[in-house]
Amino acid sequence: MILKRILIGALLASASVAPAMAQADTDITVVLSEDLDLVEPCMATRSNIGRVVMQNISETLTELDVRGDAGLMPRLAESWEDLGDGSWRFNLRQGVTFSDGSAFDANDVKHSFDRVFSDQITCESARYFADTELTFSVVDDNTIDVKAEPAQPILPLLMSLVTIVPSETPMEFVRDPIGTGPYALSEWTAGQQIVLTRRDDYWGEQPAVTSATYVFRSEPAVRAGMVAAGEADIAPQISEEVADNRDTDFTYPNSETVYLRIDHSVEPMGDIRVRQALNHAIEREAFIGTVLAEGTELATAIVPPTTLGWNPELEPPAYDRDKARELLAAAEADGVNVKAPVEVIARTENFPHVTEVGEAIVQMLNEVGFNASLRMVEVAEHEQYYSKPYPEGRNAQLIMAQHDNSRGDPVFSAYFKYHSDGTQSGISDPKVDELIESATAATGEERAALWSELFAYVQQDIVADALLFHMVGHSRVGTHLDFRPSIATNSQLQLAEIGFK
Amino acid sequence: MTRLIGQRAIASLLSLMGLMILVFFLSRLTGDPAVLFLPIDATEQMKQQFRALHGLDAPLIEQFGRYVWDLVHLDFGESLRKARPAIDVVLEAYAWTLPLALITMGLVVVAAIVLGALAAFNIGGFFDRLVSVVSLIGASAPDFWIAIVAIVVFSLNLAWLPTSGVGTPMHWVLPVAVLFVRPFGLIVQVVRGSMLSALTAPYVKTARAKGVKNGPIIFIHTLRNAMLPVITVIGDQAAALLNGAVVVETIFGFPGIGKLMIDSILQRDFNVVLAAIMVTAIAIFLMNILIDIAYSLLDPRIRH
16 A cells, blocks of 8 residues: 555646646536435535535525634624524524525524434434523524524524535435535536536625536545546645645645544553553654644644634643653552553554654653553444443553534534543543533633643643644645635635635 | 256355355454545544444444345445445446457467467477567566556557557557466467477377368367366456456556455445455356356266
8 A cells, every 4th residue: 555655746746737727617527436326415514525515505594704813704694693591693694595595594504403303314414512502583584593592602603513504405325415505516426526516695704716516536536637637627635745836736724633542441552651641652753744734733722723712822842751660660660561462553554654653652651661452443433442432351452533623613623532421431520521611612712721731631631631732734726716715614615715816 | 067067056156155255354353434524624524424424333233134135135235435436437447458358368268279279280380489489578578567568569559559448449459468478378378388288299290190280280170178177377367357457447548446445445435446356256156157158168078
């Protein structure tokens, strides 16, 4: 596999091809890495579906500005207000129609959420409302009240995750999604292509792109080659090896964070000195520009720096092998079995060069005195180790995982990764639980401060895990397009943001 | 002949049933599709709902009984991930794999037999050496490498052919050419070897002594006798193509059965895995019957 990547990278790098325009007009072709199983609006938070559906075919009530600092912006809701007692009022945009010609109103909003919570269909966006019960009251066609129990202070932000469908949409996955967005699905040939066509009756500004054809190629070199040959205009995800053209290739933070999840309940990881030693043993800088792409950043939190409450005062643990050895020796002197086997478990193809990263980390750990080994597993097996219930009678395991949060708020990460009841949490700490619960219930500056405090506490005070890298992605964009990939490109690709030079 | 086909069909049906039982239970031992379909932070309730919706919460034997009952009614179940009938997904992909396999094998068989036979007849000569070198390179070169080189040369540098996709006949040229290389390399070697021994047979000397020309000696008298091992290798190579050509499908974005099968296995889309394996198995069984018929036509001893 590695040989294959190197060969492909070298071959394509050596191919001198002048980038050409795929089409002379305003139709574009986007080459994605995988075919879509579904083009279902309620699954649009899955990144490969979201890139096609989100804000292109289907829209949400609110929208988070992850590129700039505009925060939460209106979309299908023009404004919203906190009515107190967990209730929010959303004032809906008027004059909006779906692509089937029907008018958008409050009943559509209610139905869209009924669908998400229906037991006849498994919609992905339901996960954002796991312990919250929502009650919808239609005030009039353009006003809807939503009551959350328990109160949900970021309800308007959560509204940016649920796409709105017409109230006639059946309680099953649809193959002809109808939305209010600037584009409508005009063709879907499974395995081959999806075509979106611009609507003339869109409520907002007309985008420049008139039609977008999505095609699917698994091989990054082929995706890059298609843009180079003028067969496609954008390849949102290519690999670093083939991103060799400064005029067309962009590197962007892709909102993914790589870390080692530590299970504190298994020896020797219960001892904080062992966890500190582990953190000091890893020379994080050595990975960047070698096995990981230039532009990768060292992580100090499980969420990327664009997230609310990200703590700028935190520093990555210093690489200090002597200190790591001292810490281990001190733990051993107190009877901790620091030689107990430690398994680093990583997922094949989780990110580029994951095996090399795993091998290097194991080597670094063993150099300071750990007894570590690497196990590469495929996605389903990785999930068994990463999520509760953890296997009985296990050795100490460091689960190398990649976590994506481009939603702007740590609530989508903190509970799952750090709360005692979190599905992937390796810790059980009352203060962490309390901080997460308080921050989840707080708003404004208080919320940001509580998240900051949580990040400092887990990284410095209890050394919950080994945070490693904020990753980057690579895109190739035809030179005739006015488009710059950003952190949002990982989960959506709004055609309305693409212009022509 | 009819009896032979009947026997083969019954044996194939039994094998097919065995295969179905094996794949049904083995695939379900490999993990829970709910955790792969749903995001990693999905609640347990969501996972249970997914299992209930797709009948995955029932005891395994009950699931099997239901599957067999549906199968008797020609219902292969629904794809867990695509929310469509599994058989539709599979047949759509097979509609691409089958012509790709047939076109490729057709070209391979004609080219390998003609060139292999001529090489054997000119043993040691320039043509023989050329065919040997080319076919050995073809049999040994990794197909992903050939595919990428072909894209770089013919699509990017020369701009003669599209890089990938399936839109026009031109899109088929590179996938067929890349798939052609390896089976051609193998079969040409087998034809050459088999022809070499056939050409030394006494009946060839007799034919020559009687003044029969080279053409009829090669293509009428010798080739038929040399074909039995060749047919075996052709069957082997064709079976590999009928299983899908994962590398070529992956690189050229060709929506065939190979990649569908790999993806479905990784995603634990059980019904698609089962339907794909059954359809592929049926195709291979049918091809084996054709090969048996070819054997019996070529060698009357097998018929009796």
